[in-house]
Amino acid sequence: MGSATTQALATTTAELTTANVGDLTVARELFSAAREIADSAQLSGALSSWGAPAEARAQVAKVVFAGYSPVAVQLLTSAVSQRWSSTTDLISGIEELAIRAAAIGSPATDVEGELFQIARLVAANPELELALGSRLGDAAAKGELIEKLLDGRAGEATVLIASQLVQQPRERRVRFLLNRALQLVADQRGKKVATVRVAGPLDAAQQERLAGALSTRYGADVTVNVVVDPEVLGGMRVEIGDDVIDGTVSSRINDLRQRLAG
Secondary structure (H helix, E strand, O other), X not given: OOHHHHHHHHHHHHHHHHOOOOOOHHHHHHHHHHHHHHHOHHHHHHHOOOOOOHHHHHHHHHHHOOOOOHHHHHHHHHHHHOOOOOHHHHHHHHHHHHHHHHHHHOOOOOXXXXXXXXXXXXXXXXXXXXXXXXXXXXXXHHHHHHHHHHOOOOOHHHHHHHHHHHHOOOOOOHHHHHHHHHHHXXXXXXXXXXXXXXXXXXXXXHHHHHHXXXXXXXXXXXXXXXXXXXXXXXXXXXXXXXXXXEOOHHHHHHHHHHHHHO
């Protein structure tokens, strides 16, 4: 990610945080805008022509997206007024705003936890991952497939995010998209997400103690997602952001083997 994109994301995220987002309308409109820009070379060129003044790019966005809610129009005009490292980064930036807006618009839904479960479902089903990730499939059909799979199993915000992401993967794997989305939702809510791999399930009390210990260590609320993996043999492996705490028996055995081999 280039420095221009980093600054643009910081600016647009700050604006979203102070915007009046009361439901999922803004998120839906931002997702729609990201897809429309990605699908039109003419529009994406007009909105990311860095040789044109920011005011001119903003005016194009106001005209094209005039039918959207005032909040969505304001966020879109702000986004296209920023300088991004590439057109792809602009589209991804609007998509990120949509994910964050969904988190704000549905505060009572455990979006990050539900996205984690969807990612696990996709990872465990190669045929499903292929169907969702194929460049040959119809985008709308992929969205409808996700909606049918999640009917009654996830909140409206989660379904919106997942169904929209699979319709516009842009050479990205579905699992990556879902995991990135849950990280963004957690960040928007001031949380961190820990993926914990253990040999057997943790009960509610164990998860609560672990979440408390990690929250103290990182100075923020931590959501714990547990993955049962018999290959760890015992202990646990905790992944949180770029940090990895590996206390598994399998890791210790591998370390011992390497020492013996050396």
